[in-house]
Amino acid sequence: NAGVTQTPKFRVLKTGQSMTLLCAQDMNHEYMYWYRQDPGMGLRLIHYSVGEGTTAKGEVPDGYNVSRLKKQNFLLGLESAAPSQTSVYFCASSYSGGLNYGYTFGSGTRLTVV
């Protein structure tokens, strides 16, 4: 099994550009999450989804949008990138909200906004 796959792995954007990060999981997990990781800040939840067609805001949702049209995919969009969005983005999925088995993370997308 591939687990959780994120594309792309690296990206450089100019301020104001838009882009979409794709997360795909093949474990039939209901729950999916997008986190950003900055030095000394740990993992901060951007948005999450508890099932196909549903999304909810996390701790730091401003400047991001998400969609979960298919159960296996969770897309993170940046409409107008800003340097403050330079970060490493991790997607994760879980079977039962994370209970017992934890979250399965993708390998991350390193985004730089110049």
Add this chain to the structure above:
Amino acid sequence: GQQVMQIPQYQHVQEGEDFTTYCNSSTTLSNIQWYKQRPGGHPVFLIQLVKSGEVKKQKRLTFQFGEAKKNSSLHITATQTTDVGTYFCAGTMDNYGQNFVFGPGTRLSVLP
């Protein structure tokens, strides 16, 4: 809102020394989990603790959940270079999971 803190932020040890990281929550937790992230890698789930006072072991790693379920610790005995990485705790107040809040992590360096 719920806050999860970890200390220390960084720890440098000599190979063979023990290491402990502490996790503290501002609220009582229903569950706490621990993850390890190797340099340049992604977080990997290690273990979950549920019961008050629970202690679990994985080889040289010992995990403990406090009696009040507001704190937890991870202890590594006789560290090895393979233990290098950042250790995160993640806690939830929700019995159904879904809203785990991650601590900022403790970065461990092991000098050979």
